[in-house]
Amino acid sequence: MTEQGPSRRRFLGGAAAAAGLAAGAGVAAGYGIRSAADDGAALPGGGATDSSSGGRADAVVPFYGPRQAGITTSQQERLMFAALDVTTTDVQELQRMLGRWAAIAARLTAGQLVSDSPVRTDQPPFDTGEAMDLGPHSLTITVGFGPSLFDERFGLSARMPAALAPLGTIPGDAVMRPAVSGGDLCIQACADDPQVVFHAIRNMVRAARGTAVLKWSQLGFGRASATGAGQVTPRNLMGFKDGTRNIHADDADALQQSVWVDPADSADNDAQAGWMAGGSYLVARKIRMEIESWDTDPLTDQERIFARHKVSGAPITGGDELTDVDYEKNDPGTGELVVDVNAHIRLASPEQNGGIRLLRRGYNYTDGQDPDTGKLAAGLFFIAFQRDPHAQFKVLQTRLGRSDLLNEYIAHIGGGLWACPPGVSAPGDWFGKNLFG
């Protein structure tokens, strides 16, 4: 393997070669080279349409950089998440695919089609086309490596970070469904338009053909966390504000402390896991809510479970949404703690867990009707980024899974753990290049 991006150039080079062969009547001039801006100019509205999202249609989040976008990026409105399994055992094929992915992600996040090579009309188009007029809508594409990628197939076992070791069975995990859990690779696509995220995942999966296959995917239809200081706290499907105390993207200290893998984290085993410096670990959990049961729960009980007021988001110990919770406050009448010992926010809060924090990027979801129960299949697709999932998510979730009052109304039914390497620095670099170097 050379040091240079193997697949980006092969991919684009191959396309260019194909175009050369096809010069003439067989080439759909313009198809392959349209960018969002080109398309916009051709639209009746005179620009990329802004009708399908809140963010600006032409808003671009830079792709190249020391860290992957989609982690501290101010949370977009829509998600499509995909888990894939690698089908090849040829490590170079895997690397070429990661190179193709980087090249495609760079283009799609800039509002361009998958390839700028002219398409041959006697070949399938490079791009599936459904996002052609939509603009990038702040698209980010974030890639991660699951623990299973580090088995014997690719010779990577010696490079597996300790932090990526499987989390084991956490209390409450007994109902996790293998069909929507794990995967050698993951792709998190976020944007302010659902068709843009669908298009991104579809074309990334298409570019993996012959190398990896889709294992499962999830569309998120509404934000369930705020990651920017200016963002209004959205509500989860239980009707409560979610993410009031999330880490904000401008809190550099918290990000350094809790989100980004530090070079020092692997100082004693640099050869093993140094490739993750500047990356972050992604934990996803598909959390089904027992919507019908929740909807019959009295307001006081709902507020006792969260220890927050439903409408305002204020702690039940007083104040407004941003007021600190008084975990020690007693009810003067009964003498009992106002915030139940097993209230959700007590078990999850940094103050009650030695300062442990997660950067959450959750989305609400619905899958329609659950064919087994007839109930509405809906809930929270929880995503959290962190420096060390064993020291962070696992500690918190062990406590929550064991005692959270909310457990009567939720079930963790899927998800996984992935190592998201540092960013793709420039054209020629690719996702996780240092892992293979």
Added chain:
Amino acid sequence: MTEQGPSRRRFLGGAAAAAGLAAGAGVAAGYGIRSAADDGAALPGGGATDSSSGGRADAVVPFYGPRQAGITTSQQERLMFAALDVTTTDVQELQRMLGRWAAIAARLTAGQLVSDSPVRTDQPPFDTGEAMDLGPHSLTITVGFGPSLFDERFGLSARMPAALAPLGTIPGDAVMRPAVSGGDLCIQACADDPQVVFHAIRNMVRAARGTAVLKWSQLGFGRASATGAGQVTPRNLMGFKDGTRNIHADDADALQQSVWVDPADSADNDAQAGWMAGGSYLVARKIRMEIESWDTDPLTDQERIFARHKVSGAPITGGDELTDVDYEKNDPGTGELVVDVNAHIRLASPEQNGGIRLLRRGYNYTDGQDPDTGKLAAGLFFIAFQRDPHAQFKVLQTRLGRSDLLNEYIAHIGGGLWACPPGVSAPGDWFGKNLFG
């Protein structure tokens, strides 16, 4: 049964009575009476957030009127569709539920919570709360009655319009799945925010408790038709513009001709079906696309199937997106028709079908991974409104199902037929009141 709305007043009256009982410390002041405007005022941003959609968050589509909204309403970006089965056999219970639905739909579409009665903290909230800060986002709620509602249970069989007779098995319908087909009732919720449509369906289903249960539902994540003259034609998941020649909301002649049931349609059997005058028939089809196969089809073949160019939407006989198709044009070289005899637009076009037209309101969808095939479960949730489905949809779909070149890449896997009665005229009126009168 009186002439007056039975259930709206019972519902609100009941809530008010409950509130009266609960006056005092047990009442969560303000919770029950918050409107979108109230919520907006309390938000950090100083107004209802506009961050989750393209339309204005506070945009309201009037609910009361001679016709139901959501039919000619300029198509919103998001859909949740639900089919329900009635579980009671008491026709008055059914009527009360339809009255509750009208009262709730009037409130939700105005950006209000389900009820303005104060909530008792020892009771479940009237509203599930997840759309509390979002604004109405042009929400429309459209209700329809399926053929199965007119069986022996409610004494309605003599009132069933001929137009609502089941369509029978149309070519290609053999793979329709009962689990996602039919239903005594349907609700189409459209808005520019997915959480708003989810909230609407969830709360309508909740208000049906004890009277009807959810049978199946579908979330649509992207428009696949334009219904307004100013709307940019969106793309389906095959990457083609869809709806270029759709009926526009300002084309009064076409709406009268093809969409609205005319009083004269039932002049000879007024007692039977006169209640549908001013209504429209909704046909839904869940059309799965064979995404992976389509993505390997050469561009020329894709364009041959649709007889349109993929990027521009122009007919392959020349011109731009809005140019008329020249169905008789021959290729000067081969002498053959340029537009294949089985091209999708030839089989579906008004010109080739005696002027038959449909008002389409389709949405793209994805259900993630198909557990049986491992493929991406995605496609088009087709919705069309029309004056007589037997003379319109059935004629077109019989031809398409038999011969459409597109059939290699699609399958109709679910859907149904519902009669959407005229609009709810004012408070006290309700969905289909004249059917029961």
